[in-house]
Amino acid sequence: MASSAQAQYSGDSWASAKSKGSGTISMAYVETPGFVYKENGKLTGICVDIMNDFVEYVNKSKGVNLSAKFVGDGSSFRGMYNNVKGSNGGVFGLGNVTITEARKSEIKFSPAFITNFAILITPPSVPTLKNMSNISNTFAGLTAYTAKGTLNERRLLDLKSNYYPAMKVSYVSSSPETLEKILVDKKSFSYLDLAFYLDAVQKGKPVKRHPVGDQASEQFGFIMPLNSDWQPVMEEFFAANGGYTNSVEYKKILSKHLGNTGVKLLQSVK
Template identity: 55%
Template sequence: MKTTGHYLRIGVLSLAVWITGIYGAQAQLTGTSYASAKNSGAGVLKVTFVETPGFVYRDASGQLTGVCVSILEDFTAYVQRVHGVQLRLDYSGDGSSFANMYNQAKGGSNGVVGIGNITVTNARKSEVTFTPFFIENKAILITQKGKANLGDLSKIGDIFGGMTAYTAKGTTNESRIMRLKNNYWSAMPVEYASSSPDVLAKVLANPNGFAYLDLVFYVDAIKNGKPIQRHAAADDTSEQFAFVLPKGSDWGPIWEEFYRHGTGYRNSTEYKRALMDHLGPAAMRLIQSTN
């Protein structure tokens, strides 16, 4: 005979499953597919983002701005002009987590786009659709100021002996740190942080810390007077940043068309103005030195 407690446990479990289903459904982002938008003449792009200096950030009034936001606005203007579709941008989330941004884009449907410092990798290509890249990244190895310069990667165990590497899990900068560890210093201590800003904070708090920062985070730190030192021998320019769409999104070909139109979007005045306005001349010089 089943007891009252037995049925109570079943009821609680059923309620938990029901609540999980509701919140799981709410968590999925859904925008308008290109096919639907073309048919009706209007649609919504649901935008998930991770705040990134120069790329996606809030201005003095609290509004989102940056290179990625400018590109989205240029894209919506192009779609209206060429395809006759009026798009509304609907931003979702608080921008605090790269993982949340990426997973929302990956798990979204139809007109969803993820923006920020998102590296194009072969592993991610199996999970999402990338737009064409919008910028080439330079990853920079930093310490606090005053450390001996790392002029030869093979000597990192000697020059950085007693120091600790910081990185955020699941990022390409983690892969870089692990490459240094595997290739040059097997005993390298590695500790994890929640995000790129947290990585920088840990280096600033520990005179014996070091880390890789993406170019925009490095330039932002220098601009804000942070006492950090670049070790140029460890610069890595082997990656590109792009937006992410749900796998197989029918907006993919429209993004490719947008980047190809005219002499190419990355050659346009609008694009170059966005880089200068939001990244500044110091970042522009570093970007140009990668090309």
């Protein structure tokens, strides 16, 4: 594995792109269903489409000939995050990155582009959880799987401290691995981000959602290194023409990559 020193990325600063009338930005990413994924060998998804719109906005409204390139291999959230954090200039991180106060001391964020929805899932054979306070009985003997350092880990640890002190927690390396554990271990449960849950349902994988456990709290944003001067330009893009997330283009992007079920779930939290 490359050290973070080797894996740092670089892109043109906004000041440089503006003065030259052209520039290139680098887009690091973590592959996430719906958000950044490969279709016919090409990267697409909500994040990719929004960034394409951002590049187009800069070209049209600023008269700057901006182009974008992908960097990294998309395999690791932590790798992508740390590499963006240690990079310079016009570098952006794409994926399911939650905006938190703690992270704001390490990286810069764009405005939120979506509210995440965390879904409590189990194998289908587990009885439906009717009330969170009953979880220690309904989920008795089940193991919670999660990836360290994620908000879904925090959600599960909150359940443990509030309702289920005897809960067993087992660690895996990623969200896809969490899902794999649920599929093979009949006595398991976890939180999955909306995109991963929808992808599993779409592929006919045997998972059961427990709606009482749904949580819609955090928002996702694009990330930039602390030394980036692109944040104001992103803020302007998101605010233009009545707000990007109110636009028809944005709503089409959501439908295209999350489907009607996903869009309805997202609308239910507003």
